[in-house]
Amino acid sequence: MNTLLLLAPLGLPLAAAVGYALAGWRPWTAWSGVATTGLLLAVAAGLAVTVHRHGPIETLDGLLRADALSSWMLLVVGAVASLACWASPAYLSAGHASPRRSRWYGILLQLFIAAMSVAVLAGNLGVLWVAIEATTIVTTFLVGHDRTRTALEAAWKYVVICSAAIAVAFLGTMLLYYAARNAGLSADAALDWRTVADHASALDPGVTRIAVGLAVIGFGAKAGLVPLHAWLPDAHSQAPAPVSALMSGVLLAVAFYALLRFKVIADAALGVGYLRALLLVLALATLALAAVLLLGQRDYKRMLAYSSMEHIGLMAVGVAAGGRLAITAVLLHIGGHGMAKTVAFLGSGHILRSEGSTEITAARGLAVRAPLLAGVFGLAVLALLGLPPSVVFASQLGIARAGFESGIGWAVAVAFGLALVAFAAIAAGTGRMLLGPADPGGRASPAGPGFGVAAAAPLVAGLVAVMVLGVAAWPVSSVLHAAAGIVEALP
């Protein structure tokens, strides 16, 4: 039973991918992806309950393992993947993609989901690395799906920067393995994150310091932290909307999850100071960069991409703060940001289809022309900005409170100051898009199929989930508390 629960998150998307490979993208196969990701979400919930009742479970000699943290991440992956797959038929039918490209879209999207599931369930740092690198490979073609010059440029930057960065993370992983072997662990145990964390005090501090530093730079790049972040705005703005949603909503979080696993080891081996300093520097630099580039941003998809960097920066500040409350808030933020950003990106895809441009000015006065679409997009942006009852409000408040209590108040103050700049820039940009008189030279009426109830359903579902979690987090609170206990720095 446990083996089945751990293999299903990998098997379901793979089965869907095989289905697309054999049958192509047809009206009925299009919905099979929705069914498998819905099942994935159900399996994730089952896994969370099992882990809550019986403790961590593992299979294949510990290659796959689930504890509270993994099961929470899998819940987020399942939720966002369901929304993205649900929105895909409407996206592809509006785009008139050729059958061949639609088939590849279906295959790669499911492989992408499978790779993320493996990453969060990996019980071994080597397998975690392989899975995260695999996400880069499969998403490259999804980024370049439209085959335009800009899409190809984004895909190239994405694969080169991310592969180089993730290679650095591999060097870090390997050096940690070296330290673990010299601390007396066997070859099979020395990459197992639970065993390494248990023996962390025996690791050589000099080597561990280099290893953790390299891992933070490498996985941090994949999570959108500076200095190797340049791929992010390009890739997120050029990819098809459901792919942008997955990349921004969960792929960043999955890479961030790898950092959390390293944090447990680093804190036990080196004390909390080292990783805290490293993360604070990267987080504040990321926030500053995102805030500056959000000011005067003219492209709404890039605006959403920089907003992802801002949120990852806030999460890194929360992790630097450490402590149960901070980590709980960060994990909740991963979920809230994932869903809200998904709805925003899916909405942006529909706006791009109807307005034909990603320029903010092109969408001016959208509220008059397409009130439903403008309303959904506007609400998603408000939820992202952290206005109650969005769950992002609760999680940001938690990060701020925990930060001030943990003695890094100055950094938290700077971080939220920068977040406020980003807030103002995003609010102003969205206001210019949705409100105001329509551009006289713009299109008179939306082209192509309009934004009907069927297309709106996944977006509304995502919004409802964000609001419900914001009002009542009790369904997930036990998972979150247990997960935060795993990451929390031991005093």
Add this chain to the structure above:
Amino acid sequence: MTETGYVEALDLAAGGFLLAAVGMLWRREHTAMVRFLAAQGIALAAMVMILGLYRSDRELIAVAVGLGALRAGLLPWLARRAVGTVPAEQRETRPVVNIAASLVSAAVLALLGYAVTRPLVELAPSPATQVLPTAVTVVLIGFFVLVTRRRAISQVVGLLVLDNGITAAAFLATSGVPLIVELGVSFDLLLVVLVLQLLTVRLRTAFGTTDLDDLRELRD
């Protein structure tokens, strides 16, 4: 294998490994770069083979053979195919840093490599860990190629050099990660190169060149 013979063979292979990386900074023709890449793959496989023979480790010897086939055969061949036959694309016309300065940089990177690897060597001094600085230097040179060359193919080569250095470091420090991880890593690397090769073809179709300076439509 005798102790001195082992140390000398390992040092020789590591020297060849580093020299191949410097060679890539020295030459601008893409075919020459790919040849150096293949030579580096042979040196890497030789290092692993020497370690395997010295420790009489059959698995390591088998890995060395596989590694040689991948790093000295398949990957350079794929890179060669990505070079294509367009005459204008055969060489790096104007690298960001000229050749002389690149070679000086390689010396500086070697010093840096020795400086940062001191804790690594001190943890478990042995003939194998003592050549770790060369592996880290190759990683740094790979990064240098990646950021200072403008053609798409040079970036592919840079990425492969970076990865060769990391693989060498993995084998020198720990005689390799567990086999399942090594397989996954090799498979990922192969796929990355396939992806890059395909993208190079598409870039050439869309832009008419693989000069990455032409890729500047996306910016803030």
